[in-house]
Amino acid sequence: MCRSLSKYGIFFLFLALTGLIFLLRNIHTLESLNCRTVSTLYKLQSRIHSAFTPERTPPFYHNHTFCGHLGQKPSPEDELEERYLLDSIAWPEPLTRPMPPPLRQTSDPVHSLFAILPTKEGREWHVGDQLEVLVQMHDFQGRPKRYGGDFLLARLHSPELGAGVAGDVLDHRNGFYSAVFPLLWMGSALIEITLVHSSEAVAVLRRLREERPDRVFFKSLFRSGFLSETTLCNMCLPPDEQPLCNYTDPHTGEPWYCYKPKMLSCDTRINHAKGGYQKHLITNKEALLFQSGVNIKAHIHASGPDRINVLPPKKDQLGMESSSTKPEPIKVTPSGYYYGGSWRPLGGVTMRQFNDSSAITQCLRGKVINMYGDSTVRQWFEYLNAFVPELKEFNLHSPKNVGPFMAVDSTHNILLKYRCHGPPIRFSTVTSNELHYISNELDGLPGGPDTVVVLSIWAHFSTFPVEIYIRRLRHIRRALVRLLDRAPGTLVVIRSANLQAIDQEVSLYNSDWFSLQLNSVLRAMFKGLDILLVDAWQMSLAHHLPHALHPPPAIVKNMIDMLLSFVCPDKKKHQQN
Incomplete structure (x- = not known):
């Protein structure tokens, strides 16, 4: 008796599910159903579907060419400018194959070193001179690198004076790098060289940028009455996956797409949000190239002194006559430097300090x-x-x-x-x-x-x-x-x-x-x-x-002072110019 009831139960359940699926597939023709009924049925359909389908994430596409046709076609002048800009940021590629090589053959900041190069006068530096540091990269086995492409940062600073300036790094593409600094203050100056990424890690980042524009994905909610759906969105989506909603801006031609909801129209989109980050983008071998404190933002040590003492400017640098030959001009000119914790721009504007709210109010009076x-x-x-x-x-x-x-x-x-x-x-x-x-x-x-x-x-x-x-x-x-x-x-x-x-x-x-x-x-x-x-x-x-x-308040304060110095330039300086 129980077996017979069980068989009938399975049969009636099958009929119910069949009827429900038929109803849901033809729900758009049932105009007599009110919105609440439609919403309830759709939620039930979603629950049944999600029970048998894993959570959807954007598919992996090895080829990014499906993005190439999007947006307005650039003019010949725009294409020329684009080519120039891309060439100007071209990065040296590692010469080793296969990529990436074993970790032991990649750049290691612990084995690498830098040395301060002497001036023509020896190891004596004055304000107005230029300091040059030579960096030599080695791998984890202690062997010198023979190619460039490492991403290095250079800073000259004095914690005692609250001073600091960025250095300019030149890649000689043979494992050697020059870091060049202008000497802008008297007293102690400490050199700091940092490996941000090895050349091998940069190669991985370059590949991700070109092949995986989907590694951050977006979503939009569509809603009409009690019915709502969420779909994936991005700058470019493969058109062969499912129908797209095209939200390309009519004025600029900037493209944006979402997958079309199954039961709603494209004009029911109500919001935009970050969907998440793609995982498992790199192999275990590549992951070794991105280790915090090992080969991400790790300091390179000096083979000798890492600090110099900067003397007052030489006489000829003060505009006085000198029998000696004139010093070489500073080859690197940063936009500014810190002294006493305050930013001092080099050229263009005099930095003002806006230390109280009344000064800011007076500067911005009448402004939008x-x-x-x-x-x-x-x-x-x-x-x-x-x-x-x-x-x-x-x-x-x-x-x-x-x-x-x-x-x-x-x-x-x-x-x-x-x-x-x-x-x-x-x-x-x-x-x-x-x-x-x-x-x-x-x-x-x-x-x-x-x-x-x-x-x-x-x-x-x-x-x-x-x-x-x-x-x-x-x-x-x-x-x-x-x-x-x-x-x-x-x-x-x-x-x-x-x-x-x-x-x-x-x-x-x-x-x-x-x-x-x-x-x-x-x-x-x-x-x-x-x-x-x-x-x-x-x-x-x-x-x-x-x-x-988001930089800390001390840096933001200097940025705001810089902005306000543009809005309200120093009157004395302005009149002199």
């Missing part, structure tokens, strides 16, 4: 400050909003850390605004109608002498081929040219990329090597325009505090 970009410029908004009590943040009911944000000082007629840039943006959740491209925002500004524009756009492009970043900056540059043409008095300030703390996982998505390349492109693309730069790269490299994606 528009900040666009990523969280590193949002950090500036937060600093000013917190430091200046007269600025009152207006509640726009925006999500925390996402925006848009606005602060107002009605007494002094100050308006401070922040808005994140358009996709790709890795913030938690942004409503679809708040996804604005910077170039479109710039085209909507009237501009003028009371308008300040601050831009920071780099961190969210590290996982994509550089061509995508070039295209985005080109659109922004054209919009800035239009803005400056119609309103020549508009002040435009761009914040560059900065160094950050990295480990193995962060290296694969946000390595300083990616940021270095983007930073070089950024500087080249805006060179020659009436645009000012806050060199966050050198300001983070030259400072003694640890690197961080």
Whole structure:
């Protein structure tokens, strides 16, 4: 009897499931069902499907050419510029095969060393001279490397004086590197050479950048009534997987796609969010190239002294006559240096100190400050909003850390605004109608002498081929040219990329090597325009505090002082010029 009931039970369950599947597949024809019924049935379908299907992640694609056709076709001039920019950031490739070689044959900071090279006068240095350091890389077996491509950072600093300056590293492509520093202060100066990544690790990062633009993936929620679906989104998605929703910006041609929901239309998208990070991107052998404290941001020691004492300038360097031959000019000119903990720019503007809120208020009186970009410029908004009590943040009911944000000082007629840039943006959740491209925002500004524009756009492009970043900056540059043409008095300030703390996982998505390349492109693309730069790269490299994606307050304070020095230049200096 029980067996008979069991058989009938299985039979009726089969009929019920068959009917349910038929109902769900034809649910769009059942107009008589209300939204609540549709939602309940769809949720049941999702539960049944998820019980037998593993959690979906973006598929692995070895070839990134499916991204090549996206976006507007560049003009011949744009293609030429792109080729020039890509050539300018070309990185030496390791000569060894296969790649990667065994760890023992790769760059080891412990076995590597550097030495201070003497000047023509011997081991005596003066302010205005140039210090040169020679670095020789060795592998884990202690053998000299015979090829270049290592990513090194160089800093000259004095903890006692609160001084620091970034050095310029030259790759001789034979295992030797030169680090060159201008000598800008008297007293002690300590040399610090850091291996960020070995040449072999850089080769892995280059491959990931070109072949895996999906290693950070995104998602969007679609909703209509009680029915909702979430699908994968990205700058480029393989069209053969399933139908796509095309959200390409009509003004700039910037592409963005989502997989089309199964039961909803493309115009029901309500938000955008970071989906997550792809795992298992590298082999176990490649993972050995990314070990914190071993071959990621590890110091290289000196074979002899690592410190010099800088003497006062020589007489001829003070403008006095000298019978000796003139010294060689400084070959490397950084954007500035620290002394007494304060940034001192070299050329262009005199740095002012804005140590109290009243000074900032007076500087920004009557100004509209528009900040666009990523969280590193949002950090500036937060600093000013917190430091200046007269600025009152207006509640726009925006999500925390996402925006848009606005602060107002009605007494002094100050308006401070922040808005994140358009996709790709890795913030938690942004409503679809708040996804604005910077170039479109710039085209909507009237501009003028009371308008300040601050831009920071780099961190969210590290996982994509550089061509995508070039295209985005080109659109922004054209919009800035239009803005400056119609309103020549508009002040435009761009914040560059900065160094950050990295480990193995962060290296694969946000390595300083990616940021270095983007930073070089950024500087080249805006060179020659009436645009000012806050060199966050050198300001983070030259400072003694640890690197961080969002720099600590001491560095941010110097960046804000730099920005405000652009907005309110020193009157005496300005009159002299």
